[in-house]
Amino acid sequence: AQSVTQLGSHVSVSEGALVLLRCNYSSSVPPYLFWYVQYPNQGLQLLLKYTTGATLVKGINGFEAEFKKSETSFHLTKPSAHMSDAAEYFCAVGTGTASKLTFGTGTRLQVTL
């Protein structure tokens, strides 16, 4: 069984500040890890994913995440927040064989001036 825990349902940062959204996972097999972004009333857009190989993954819009197996974490970061980053962010875990993605409960990112 797999699970995802996203710490902090709401995160507020100032424009230009570091964004850090936390995700911890549980998986009995090597995980595939994903971050999705959802803007209001829109669908799920893939930001980045980790499957195998390099543990630091770069995604779209300046986001990156690092897979840390020892900490079972896959935190999402962006060095400098922009107003357009305000959205809901979902971490998800899957595997290379099973077909199901398990999502976390999401973190709403607010960016203030």
Place this chain on the structure above:
Amino acid sequence: EPEVTQTPSHQVTQMGQEVILRCVPISNHLYFYWYRQILGQKVEFLVSFYNNEISEKSEIFDDQFSVERPDGSNFTLKIRSTKLEDSAMYFCASSEREGTYGYTFGSGTRLTVV
């Protein structure tokens, strides 16, 4: 870039009515999925479909739900007798191979049951 297309984007239906949500997966993808997101909650897996049969389903996917690939391009989710609690955003996804490596989600259908 290839897309998963869902229609309609928003559907309103009366409680007890049947509703069919439609999806056109990416053409060379073989695995198909439906997910649900109740407003303000997390995205939940409903069902996966491969080779014209269900490969996995969640406890949410009860007898009121069914899926079908009626032709070579469409993938549908049917809810036989809608309840108020079926109101949600429904996402279709497809992938080329087994596993979650190459998932592509559609933009969703917002279903409102009144």
